[in-house]
Amino acid sequence: MGKAERKKQILDSAARLFSSRRFDEVLMDDIAHEAGVAKGTLYSYFPDKEELYFAVVFEGLSQLNSTLEALPDRQMEPDQQLREVMHAIVAFLRKNRFFFKLLFMEDNKGEGGRGEYRRRWHQERHHQMDVIEAVLAKGAESGVLDIRCLHVEAQILRGMVQSVLHSYHRGQVTAEEMVDVIMRVFLDGVRVRP
Amino acid sequence: MGKAERKKQILDSAARLFSSRRFDEVLMDDIAHEAGVAKGTLYSYFPDKEELYFAVVFEGLSQLNSTLEALPDRQMEPDQQLREVMHAIVAFLRKNRFFFKLLFMEDNKGEGGRGEYRRRWHQERHHQMDVIEAVLAKGAESGVLDIRCLHVEAQILRGMVQSVLHSYHRGQVTAEEMVDVIMRVFLDGVRVRP
C-alpha cells in the first residue's frame, strides 16, 4: 500500500477518534486498531501521540483553507460571493464532521500547551477569517453591507456557521438550506420590518 | 475554614486550570497546589478527577442558569427582553472567563465518554436555550420577530455570543457594547437597506 494512502488512513482514524473522545481517552491502540495497522506503525508516520493529534488538526485546517483558496474569483455581487464562501465552508464541514468538532474544540482551547502549535493554529485559522473579511470588506466598500468592525462581524459569521452546523447536524438538512439560514439572519436579521 | 468555602476554592482553581489545558495536562497536584490544599484533600470533596471536572462544569452551568432565572419577568418589548437576557449571559461569561471556555469546550465535545454526564449536560444546557427560545417565541407571536425555526435561531444567537466574546475577549469592551453588536446583527442584519 502507498505510504501516503496509509498515512491518510491513520489521520482519518485518528480524526474520528479524537473528535469524539478526550485526548487522554483515545489510546494509540485504539487508533492503530481503527486504522487497521499495528501500534508501532503509527510511530513510523508520526513521532508521537501529540504530533499525530496536531497533524490531524492541521490536516483538516489546510484542507479547508485549500477549499477556500480554490474558490473562483468571479465577478459577482458581494452577497452572492459571501454565499459562495459560506457554502464552501459549510459543505466542507458537513463532509468532515470529525474535523468540524476538532476545529471548534481547538478554537476554544486555552493558551496553555505548546505555544508553537497555538501560534501556528491561530495563523492558519486567520487565513480563513481573511477570506471572509475580504468579502465583507468588498461589500462594505460597495455600500451593500454595513460593516462596523470587520473583524467582529467576520467572527460572528463564523459563530453562526458553527451553531447552525451544530443544531442541524443530526438532521437531513442540505448545505444549501444551512447557508440560506445563515445568509438570511446575517444579512437581514430576524426583526420584522414594517 | 468553612467546608463550602474550601470547596469553592477548589472548584475555582480547577476551573482556572481545566479551562486552559487539556484534561490530561491538568494534574491533581496542580489543582491542589493552585487551591492551596494537599492533594488528598481534593478527594474528601470530590470522588475523583472526572467528577471534579464535571462538578466544575455543572457548577458554572447552574450559576448561569440561576442568573437567567433570576431575571425579572417585567413586561417589556420582546427585543428589550432579549437584550436583557443577552446582557445577563454576556456579563456572566465575561466575569467567568474560565467557565466561558469550558462551556464551549463541552458544547463541542463528542458523544463519547460518560453518557450519564452528556445527558445531564445537554439537559441543563437546554434550560438556557429554553429561556432564549421563550423570548424569541414571544417576539414571533407578537409579530415583531421573524422566527422560522425557533431552535435554530436560538442556536445562532448562542453562536454569536460565543464569537463576540471570543473576538473581544482581550479588549476593553464592555458587556453593553458586546450586546449592542449582537442585537444589531441578530435583529437587523448587516445589509444596508435602501
Place this chain on the structure above:
Amino acid sequence: MGKAERKKQILDSAARLFSSRRFDEVLMDDIAHEAGVAKGTLYSYFPDKEELYFAVVFEGLSQLNSTLEALPDRQMEPDQQLREVMHAIVAFLRKNRFFFKLLFMEDNKGEGGRGEYRRRWHQERHHQMDVIEAVLAKGAESGVLDIRCLHVEAQILRGMVQSVLHSYHRGQVTAEEMVDVIMRVFLDGVRVRP
C-alpha cells in the same frame, strides 16, 4: 522510614542487580521488588533508570574516595604507606563486592553515552589515582622506588588490585593476604635473584 534510609536501600538493591546483570536485563520492577518498594517510589528518589544507575556508580566511587581521604597521613616508610592505601582499597572492594564489579565495568566502558557522566567518572576516578600516585612519588623522591612513569605504574597497581580481587574473590582469602601478594609482586617482582 527515613528518606535517606530508603534511598540507601534502593541504591543497594540497584547495585546488587546492576552488578550482576546487563543494564537492560535489570528491570525497574526488579529493583523495586528487591528494595521492597513500589516501582513508582523509585522515581521519587531518582529521575530515571539511567540516573539511578549513575547514582549507584558514583555513590560507590565517593565512598571509596572518602575511605582513602580518611587515611591518616602518619609519617611512615613509603612502602608501608603504600601498603596502607592498598589495604584500604582492597578492604573496601571486598566489602562492596557489587561495587567492585560496577567499578571495573565502568572503567572499561567506551566513550559513547552521556559525556557528562564519562567526564565526571574520569574526574572522580582520578582522585583515587592521585592518592596512589602521591605515595609512589614520595617513594621515588626518597629513592626507595624506581618509578619511571608515575601514571603508568599507578595504573599497573590498579590493574593488580583488580586481578587479585578477581582471582581470589570466591576464596576465603583475607584482605591482608591479598595486599601481601600485591606488594610482593609490585615491589620486588617474581624473578628470583641470585
Place this chain on the structure above:
Amino acid sequence: MGKAERKKQILDSAARLFSSRRFDEVLMDDIAHEAGVAKGTLYSYFPDKEELYFAVVFEGLSQLNSTLEALPDRQMEPDQQLREVMHAIVAFLRKNRFFFKLLFMEDNKGEGGRGEYRRRWHQERHHQMDVIEAVLAKGAESGVLDIRCLHVEAQILRGMVQSVLHSYHRGQVTAEEMVDVIMRVFLDGVRVRP
C-alpha cells in the same frame, strides 16, 4: 559477495559498536547501517542480537587464542618466552582495540545471564591463562621465577596487561614498550635494591 566476507564485516561492525556503547544502546539498525547491509540480513547470519553479541566476543577470543597457539615453542629462557607471549597478547589487543574493551567488559560481568555462555567464556578464557601459567610454571621449575600461587600470579599479569593498555591506549607507544614496562615490573618490581 562472499558469505564469510560479509559475516566478518558484520562481526567487525558489531564489535566496534558493542565496545563503545551498552548492549541496549546498540541497535540492530545501527549494526546493519555500520555494516552496510539491511537489518534483515543480520538475521541470516545470526539468530538474534544476543547471539550476535556472543559471536563477536567469541570471535575475538578465539583469534587471540589462535595467536597464542601459533607461537613457536622454541627453546628459550622462561623470561624470554614470557616476553613473547606478552608481546603476542599486547600486539593483538592493540590491533583489536574494540575487542580489548569487550574482553575486559566480559571479564567483569556478573554471573547472571545465559549460564551457557558464561561457562564457555570462562573455559575459553582459561585457555589463555593456561598458556601464561605454563610459561610461569616452567620458569618456576627451572628456578628462575618465584611463583607462589600460579593462578594468582597469572591473573596479576593479566591485570597488568589490561592496565598498561588502558593507560597507554591513546598515546603513540609501541607494543614493545608496553611489554618492557610489564616485564620490568612483573619480573623485578619497582623497589630500588641497594
Place this chain on the structure above:
DNA sequence: GATGAATGAGCCTTCATTCAT
C-alpha cells in the same frame, strides 16, 4: 480532618524480529 509519601494500574513508546516483495 488534612497531609503527602507510597502505590501500582495503565499507557506510550521502543526496537528486536519477521516476512512479503
Place this chain on the structure above:
DNA sequence: GATGAATGAAGGCTCATTCAT
C-alpha cells in the same frame, strides 16, 4: 538472498488514588 516496512511484546514512566500519620 537481500530488503526494510510492519509488527507487537515488553518495559519505562506517569499520575490518580490511597492511607498511615
